[in-house]
Amino acid sequence: xxxxxxxxVTKVYQIGTVAVHALRxxxxxxxxxxxxxxxxxxxxxxxxLMNVIGCLDTPTSGTYILDGKTVHNDxxxxxxxxTNGMLSDDDLAYVRNQKxxxxxxxxxxLPRITALHNVELPLIYAGFHKKERIExxxxxxxxxxxxDRMHHQPNELSGxxxxxxxxxxxxxxxxxxxxxxxxxxxxDSKTSQEIMQLLDELQAAGNTIVLVTHxxxxxxxxxxxxxxxxxxxxxxxxxLKGKG
Numbered sequence: 001x002x003x004x005x006x007x008x009v010t011k012v013y014q015i016g017t018v019a020v021h022a023l024r025x026x027x028x029x030x031x032x033x034x035x036x037x038x039x040x041x042x043x044x045x046x047x048x049l050m051n052v053i054g055c056l057d058t059p060t061s062g063t064y065i066l067d068g069k070t071v072h073n074d075x076x077x078x079x080x081x082x083t084n085g086m087l088s089d090d091d092l093a094y095v096r097n098q099k100x101x102x103x104x105x106x107x108x109x110l111p112r113i114t115a116l117h118n119v120e121l122p123l124i125y126a127g128f129h130k131k132e133r134i135e136x137x138x139x140x141x142x143x144x145x146x147x148d149r150m151h152h153q154p155n156e157l158s159g160x161x162x163x164x165x166x167x168x169x170x171x172x173x174x175x176x177x178x179x180x181x182x183x184x185x186x187x188d189s190k191t192s193q194e195i196m197q198l199l200d201e202l203q204a205a206g207n208t209i210v211l212v213t214h215x216x217x218x219x220x221x222x223x224x225x226x227x228x229x230x231x232x233x234x235x236x237x238x239x240l241k242g243k244g
Contacts, residue, residue, distance in 0.1 A: 001068065003176060003208055004030040004053065009062030009072075011048050022048040024231040025062070030177070030210060035203045035241075037219035038212045040228030046212050047181070049228065053210065054100050054179050055092045067099055067176040097125055101170030101178040105185035107162045109154045115141065115165045116150040122173050140168035144198060160191035167198065171207075178202070180211045184218055196221045 011023040023045050030036055040046045051057040052064065055071060064071040072086050087095065102108075109118045119137040128136065141147045144164040154162050163183060170178050180199065184192035200221055203209050211222055219225050223242030227235045 002029045002065075003032045003034070003067055004028075004210075005063070005065045006052075007063040009052065009059045009064060011045075011052060011057065012060045021231050023052070023059070026231075026233060028226070028233065030208065032208055033203070033206055034208055034224065035200075035222040036210045037222035037225045037239075038210065038228065039214065039216075039219050039225060040234075044228040045231040046228045048231075050179055050181055050210070050212055053177075054102060055087075055096045058086060058092075066095065069095065069099075071095065097122055098173060099176045101173065101175040103163070103166050103170050103178065103180040103183045105182035107154070107159075107166045107186075109162060109165060109169075111154050114151050114153055115146065115157065115161075115168075118154070118165055119169045119172050122169060126173060136172055137168070140172040141165070143171060143202070144168045158191070159187050160194055163187065163191075163195050164198065167195075167202075171202070177208045177210060180209060182212055182214070184213070184215070192218065 006026050006028040009023055009026045010021070013020040013022060026045075026049065038046045038049060048057065052059055053066075059072050061074055063073045071092070110121070116134070116137050119140050120133045123133040123136055138147060138150065141150050144167050146161060146164045146168065149157060149161055154165070157165065167183075183199070184195055187195060196218060199209055199211070209222070211219070213219050220239050220241070222239060224236070224238050226233055
């Protein structure tokens with residue numbers, strides 16, 4: 001069974017009297033431990049796709065299944081939940097917290113708390129006790145080689161170190177999938193390669209990663225690249241790593 005499956009997924013935004021078709025019937029499958037890059041020009045639909053996969057937005061139509069759980073289904077008899085085949089807001093929040101790890105271009109760290117406490121935040125929302133939270137957060141920081149900076153606040157860390165904290169936060173709940181949206185966009189080329197090497201290592205250790213990027217050299221770290229154009233998948237190809 002695939003980890004993630006989209007069937008005929010559409011997303012239409014109504015802006016005044018104009019209907020903007022951001023996704024036009026997307027079919028996409030991602031297997032466990034797969035490493036997928038998503039590319040495309042601005043307005044092609046790749047950010048909308050990430051928002052749908054990350055349960056930050058819901059499809060207008062189609063089916064979305066994540067780790068065996070039906071997130072959205074047009075049929076009224078959807079197996080998981082409500083009469084309209086959609087998860088409730090609370091259920092969507094649960095899926096985001098338990099199943100998905102987010103890594104953003106701008107890091108999205110809280111500035112007045114330490115790296116350790118930033119990593120701990122998803123565990124607070126998940127209801128873990130403090131002692132367990134601290135140990136899990138420390139272990140996530142060890143995975144990104146940043147345990148020696150755990151008591152530093154974000155403004156005391158370099159850009160690369162901040163992104164490592166963000167990756168540790170994404171890992172801390174042991175999610176089904178890591179979504180990385182332009183994770184190297186605010187980093188210099190050397191630091192970008194260090195972050196990509198870390199993502200490579202995480203995927204090799206068993207994590208599933210979906211990465212959005214504008215940069216071909218970053219995309220080629222993945223095993224498969226999907227190109228979007230005008231709300232459709234224009235191509236879906238293996239990289240040299242995937243073929244190897």
